[in-house]
Amino acid sequence: EAEKLSDVFTFHICEVDSLDKLPDGDYVFDLKVLPDRAHDLLSHLGVARELSSLLGVSFNDPTPQYKIPEATATNLQIKLETDLCRRYTARIVRNVSVGASPEWVVKHLESIGQRSINNVVDAANLVMYDCGQPIHAFDLDKITGSIVVRMAKAGEEITTLDNKQVKLSERDMVIADDAHVLAIAGVKGGKVAEVDVNTKNIIIEVANFDGTTVRKTRRNINIFTDAAKRFENDLSPELCEYAMREVSGLLVEYGCKDFEEIVDVYPKKQIPKTLSFRLSKMSSMLGYELTPEESEQVLNRYNFKFSKDGDKYEIDVPAMRLDLNIEEDMVEEFGRVLGYDKVPPILPNIEYKPEVDDTYNKISIARAKLLADGYSEVMTYAFCDKGEVEVLASASDKKFLRTNLKDGLTESVKLNVLNSPLLATADVKVFEIGKVFFKDHEEWHVAYGNKKEIKEVVLDEFCKNLSLDTFASSDDAKQDILEQNNTGERFKIWSLYPFIVRDIALWVPNSVSDNEIAKVIKENANELVVKGPDLFDKFTKGEKTSYAFRLVFQSFDRTLTDDEVGQVMEKINSALKAHSDWELR
Known part of the structure; x- marks a missing residue:
């Protein structure tokens, strides 16, 4: 079944880099998700939704329905000083006991190549891999004043969680308080407000940052994180609410009870998108006739709400599907879902008469x-x-x-x-x-x-x-x-390794031809001689003639040494000297 599922991924979703079987019989898929679908497929829920739609099976959200205690009032202040932060949600959780995560959390993280850090950080990471929304936690008692999202000041520095000293520029977005830079927005947290075993009160951050800014910062400071990977391909701000609810629920599982109200700063809400396409154009671009029944089946499988007016369909695009913007995007979506292998191989009828150039x-x-x-x-x-x-x-x-x-x-x-x-x-x-x-x-x-x-x-x-x-x-x-046009072999493989040239000159009686000498040389050479013997000089003096031949030595798998070439030359010279009336020069 795992191999069949791998084929579904490959033909309809993305490449499978690896498929590994675990000791308990389960399987781990390592998927190569392309940037245009990273906003929803870099998450387990996103992949599960996609598979359920492709396979025509119902999707059941496995996220437990946590009962979160009633929240108390909060005095947490959030300030957005840049519109590159599209949404910032945060809440304070008090009386947290930071320690080891439950065994099921540790095993789950290990199965996807992640190590457990502590229960708070693990909860944030678990939710990120689950729904695709990065989450960060700060130690509340290490923060001075308000939380401010702003652009860094030129020369401002931060020590990251992995103890790397980073100098920032005015192009980098940061999370700060009234005294320090707390984190590089969307990339990496800082040591100043790190959550450790002594932490008692935390701030949970679930935010949405501009992807281009995160990508440029990540490249400039040479830090790559899973959070940055998700932000730089853009995420829907609507994910923040879901992620905050899920991470809060996990903390309840850990025994947390003191939750303050969520502070949600969301200046420009994501505008719901509608997208229309014509069935006739869909069929024309796909290369085969698509029936209304087939098209509506695809729309229903993906839970797209739609209306129909003759040949024209209008759909409500889900907030998470940032890749669906124009009619051609829907054509590609239908082709991917139905299978490009169903497109009939018909040569286009193109009449083209090239102009004389x-x-x-x-x-x-x-x-x-x-x-x-x-x-x-x-x-x-x-x-x-x-x-x-x-x-x-x-x-x-x-x-x-x-x-x-x-x-x-x-x-x-x-x-x-x-x-x-x-x-x-x-x-x-x-x-x-x-x-x-x-x-x-x-x-x-x-x-x-x-x-x-x-x-x-x-x-x-x-x-x-x-x-x-x-x-x-x-x-x-x-x-x-x-x-x-009848030259036969037109191409010959060339070695990437250097060649060595050796020349042989000798006097022979006038009755001896150059072909006789070349034959002796060839019989005593080996595969290292890739060119020759080539005659490049000849002159006659009295009853003797001088011939000079060139040999080229080269290997296809290594650089030759003088000793290797010398051994071949010694064998050739010995064979030539065996002729008593031949004299090497």
């Missing part, structure tokens, strides 16, 4: 000419360290768009010359056809050359004396194309 023709002419002349095409970076057009958010050494091809091609030639033993060529000839960029315009250029000289011209200038008709009608050109 003069630039494309010129590029083809230039490329054909250069390839025919023995050049190889390369593609270099369009970004460089100097130029006229600066690029935003780029690497420090590539801040500009190139104004020429020559610089990049020069570097390409240098690199290819270094690798020329592997290429088995002494003459590196390369070209590039590409755009260069100026402040007020762009140009197509052609650059070509070798290690001696690089030339660069505008594409139009290069093609001025060349004709596409000449290439198209030439029998030689046609034959070249046919030969290129």
Whole structure:
């Protein structure tokens, strides 16, 4: 059953990173929830609701109906000095006994990879994983005056619960009292008002903070928490009430009785959303006909309240579903629920007649000419360290768009010359056809050359004396194309490890050919010789001829040592010396 449930997650909700079986026979799913659904699926209740809707089974909220004692009046003062805090609810609980959590709480937290801290902190964490709303607790007796939600002052510092000293900026939101910074809003609590074994009275905080602000702060101070993960993807402020009720109920289970009234500062309430979609558009975008019965079945399974007017449906979007905003969101929702595998594989009927592109023709002419002349095409970076057009958010050494091809091609030639033993060529000839960029315009250029000289011209200038008709009608050109299409293997894997070059030169009688020598070398080489023997020098003096061969050694799994290469060379040299009339130079 667990494997079947895993398939439901994968095909309809999100990826399953892992599925682990516990000693008691239960299973733990580790889900990879995407940001667009983090606001409701980063919670056990959210996942349970989603599964109940997909599987067509009734959803029963497992949260116990706690009986919370009647609350007494409170003098707790909350001040919001920034609208980046959308809602702040808090309540005082007195005469709390801080200690170890019940065994069921400890086991529950351990099953999801969390450690138990104390009963108060565990209650807050348990509720967060249950409904997705982060909760924090402060020691009331360590707080001076009112609770203030504000932006930090430049240079203000806080020591976090894990003893990290953090310097804040004016872009960071904090929870403070009249004397100290108590917490980094949505990210991490501070040591100043930490709940410990000596704590007797607490303030429970259940708030809603702006996701963008939390994300920027978290990245700037390099602190990642489960609370920040939930806030930075945005949450519905309506969750605060549910979470406060649930955490209060857990504290009742721990024996707490003295609850003060909840202070709820909620300046701009979340406006209920309605969303309409047309069944005809739904069917058109999904690629198959959707019946009214099918669409209403999906809406009912997800408990969407809706009204219908002909082809048009209007739904009341649940407060927790922050991802449903436009008609296309509902199309995606239906596709996900019904299964994208049900979309029939029909090729679209698209009639497209491409226009003749003069630039494309010129590029083809230039490329054909250069390839025919023995050049190889390369593609270099369009970004460089100097130029006229600066690029935003780029690497420090590539801040500009190139104004020429020559610089990049020069570097390409240098690199290819270094690798020329592997290429088995002494003459590196390369070209590039590409755009260069100026402040007020762009140009197509052609650059070509070798290690001696690089030339660069505008594409139009290069093609001025060349004709596409000449290439198209030439029998030689046609034959070249046919030969290129029948070259067999076009790609060969390259090793990432460095190569070593060794040369062998020897005198032999004029009657001995280079092929005879190459055969002896090959027979005594091994798999480390990836190139060669390549003959690169020959001259005759009297009755003897000198041959020079080049061998390239390289491994695909390690960097070769001189000793390894030396052993192969020693074997080859011994085989050559075995011929009495051959003399190594």
